[in-house]
Amino acid sequence: MSAPSLAVRLAGLSLRNPVLTASGTSGYGLDLLPHGDIARLGGIVCKSLSLRPREGNAPTRIAETPAGMVNSIGLQNIGIDAFLGKALPELRRHDVAIVANIFGETIDEFAALAARVEGAEGVAAIELNISCPNTDRGGIEFGVDPEATSRVTEAVKRATRLPVIVKLSPNVTDITVIARAARDAGADILSLVNTFMGMVIDIETRRPVLSSGSGGLSGPAIRPMAVHLVARVARSVKLPLIGIGGVRTGEDAIEFLMAGASAVEVGTATFTEPAAAMRVASEIEAWCRARGVADVKELIGAAVRPAASPPPGASAG
């Protein structure tokens, strides 16, 4: 058969294939260049950007866990000026969609960042990291509060015409409440999930391993939970979704597509293998080809739709 079609379109964001890098796992995309052709990816999501550079947290920042890791980097980043002035001009020489992930401590900071990105050439979409403390609200994370999620999404939408992706935290009682708040405020796309909060304790020193105490759990360990949450949101909110959480292979990515995501972000896998995201894209293509799937879009939501007919190979019983 001819090559399967891998292109997907999420609101105003067109991707060559449904694989992006996850924020904070490939820097500003440039660190992947020695390891493969980033033009084989659907997109690059840059490390979270703030108005000013940030030094991040004191070490120890990471700890390995069964099939995963916890991290508390503290959003160390070069700041929006260095991104727009140095990293972006280099990155946009490559034929790949660039998503700027931004975070602020206030709604005004989010809006100011979105306005800066809006004026830059070469950014295809903005992803909001709302898993950060809102200093206007006593440090409660934006992403656990439907009203704060709504207000920050509205403010960013007013500041930019670019597609806005709201990245959801899984550390909430009901993720669909936050998802609907983002949708109602004008979000174009939802990405989910950010890391699950976790803690590792050194039982010899009787102290948490991470200097900040707790951190975010990522990696294959969270994949079934993330697939579950994507399926829940897919049933609840009719917005394009990007699935995130432990994707390491093409098969993993296809699970997220079947749960209702139109694309995936590959994160921790890149740490263990610099070319992981490129490999995942190739594996999706090979899987589709081997099964005669002509268009990857056929897979999106397959597992959350009512079964109209028995899947191939199943008994009609």
Place this chain on the structure above:
Amino acid sequence: MPSDLSLRIVSQADLGAGHFLLTLRPDSAATHLPAWEPGQFAMITLGPAAGIHDPLLRRPFSIFNQPGSADGSVQIFYKILGHGTGLLARARAGDPIRCLLPLGNGFATEPGSRLVLVAGGIGSASLHPLAIADRQRGGTPVFLYGCRTASELAGVRPTRDAGIEVLVSTDDGSSGHKGYVSDLLDAYLRRETEDPGGLDGMVVCACGPTPMMKASAAVAAHHGVACLVSLESPMACGFGVCVGCVVGTRAAAGEPLHYRRICMEGPVFDAAQVVW
């Protein structure tokens, strides 16, 4: 520029007290090993990419041998310290190893420097190749080695076998000086101070447990001798993107603190800039 290569275990020599010398070679004759410098490291994992969940992350190891060896191998000298190294020690000849190398910056010492190498425990793995390279350049490196007890001298056996003279300290006095290797460093530098210009061109290079490096750096600073340290940290990626392996540094006293990545800006740092 690092390459992510498929290698296989040629041999795994048990040198005693939990120390192993692993020899790896490319899977395919078409694969060329890149060159590397003493002090650079590799991130390795058992098996093919994307296959292993335990451990999930690769582990950083100093590259032990000199680049361009006739047999085209990469050697890793390691000690079983935890779960990952425990699994590695059970691997056998023929097993696949995925290896990202070379990573980080090696020991950038000026030609003609007089090297005093201070190793604690398995810290010898990063200083051994520097000693060998220095001797090849005509230097006569001084190698000081500290460990807890005589049986752990397995950690310096390859260095001694290569004909490098090693001065030893043990915490319990079961071999060599009783005490810390930083004491040996202090005694050595004191002796050299007795000659006018005795410390000229001298560079201390240290690798080992953090308290040992900190103490060695303090001794070097006390004598006004330059000191490089090769740092270690939990590390997820090894090529700069996770930003998990940072160390606090200051360009000079009173300057602002910056977190720098051990994998990219290190692992070798000027000890005077490290915030211990």
